[in-house]
Amino acid sequence: MEQQFGPLLYITSIWALPVIVAITFHEAAHGFAARLLGDDTAWRLGRVTFNPLKHIDPIGTILLPAVLLLLRSPFFGYAKPVPVNFGALRNPRRDMVLVAAAGPGINIVLAVIAALSFHLVGYLPDTAAQWVTENLKNALIINVVLAVFNLLPLPPLDGGRIAVGLLPDGLALPLARLEPYGIIILIGVLFILPMVGAK
Numbered sequence: 564m565e566q567q568f569g570p571l572l573y574i575t576s577i578w579a580l581p582v583i584v585a586i587t588f589h590e591a592a593h594g595f596a597a598r599l600l601g602d603d604t605a606w607r608l609g610r611v612t613f614n615p616l617k618h619i620d621p622i623g624t625i626l627l628p629a630v631l632l633l634l635r636s637p638f639f640g641y642a643k644p645v646p647v648n649f650g651a652l653r654n655p656r657r658d659m660v661l662v663a664a665a666g667p668g669i670n671i672v673l674a675v676i677a678a679l680s681f682h683l684v685g686y687l688p689d690t691a692a693q694w695v696t697e698n699l700k701n702a703l704i705i706n707v708v709l710a711v712f713n714l715l716p717l718p719p720l721d722g723g724r725i726a727v728g729l730l731p732d733g734l735a736l737p738l739a740r741l742e743p744y745g746i747i748i749l750i751g752v753l754f755i756l757p758m759v760g761a762k
Contacts, residue, residue: 660728718742
C-alpha cells in the first residue's frame, strides 16, 4: 500500500487518524466530565463533541506535529483546551481531579481498544491489513504517550491539576502558581535539555 500512495502520503495516512481520534476524545472527555459534575461551560460552547474541528488548534494540532514529523523530531502537539469553570463544579477540589483525569483516562481506554483490535486484522484482505495494523499500532503508541505525558505533575497538564487537587495546601498552592510557566518548563525539558546534553 505504501508503494501505491508514496512514502509521505502513506506516513500521513497512518498517523493522522490515530492523532485526531486521541486528541478529540481526550478533550471531549474533559468537557463531558465537567458537565456531569456541574459545569456546562464546554457544553454551551459546543466543545462536548467528537467533531475534531471543534478541538483542533491550527498550530498545535496541525502545523507543529507536521513539522516535527518531517524533521523526524520527537512528536509533540496540543489541541484547544476545553474551558472548565472549576468554581461551578459541585465539589471544586474533588471534581477538578475527576475532570482532569477524564482526558488521560479515555486515552488509556482507547489504547486498550486498539490493542484488542489487533485480533481482527487477520480477517481483512492483505492490502488493508497492513494499513490497519499500522493505524492500530500508532493509536496504541499515541494514546499511551498522551496519557502518560498529560499525567506529568506540572500544571497546566492534567497531572498537575490532579496533584493540586490531591496534595495538601502547603504543597498544592506553590504547584498551582507554576501554571503560567508550565508550558515554558515543558519546552525546556523536552527540547532544550536534550540539545544541551547532546553537545
